[in-house]
Amino acid sequence: MSTKTSERGTKSGGRVRQVMTPARAVVLLLAVLALIFIFENTRATRIRLLIPEVTMPLWMALLATGIIGALCGAYFMRRRD
DSSP states (O other), rough: OOOOHHHHOOOOOOHHHHHHOOOOHHHHHHHHHHHHHHHHHSHHHHHHHSEEEEEHHHHHHHHHHHHHHHHHHHHHHHHHH
């Protein structure tokens, strides 16, 4: 077996390993736990948005906050590169 053949095998095997790294697995687990937490809190609650006070399901407020946080994190990580 030549060096090029063994390198190719390593690259394709390494590529599969790069898809699910331990860090990505932890982030995926945290995202699933956050979604479980969000959808377990279904009661209505009053929330003040600057001036108006609105009543909405708590899960909707938590989900919106999580999405805004994820978008901000993605923006700042992309800007860092």
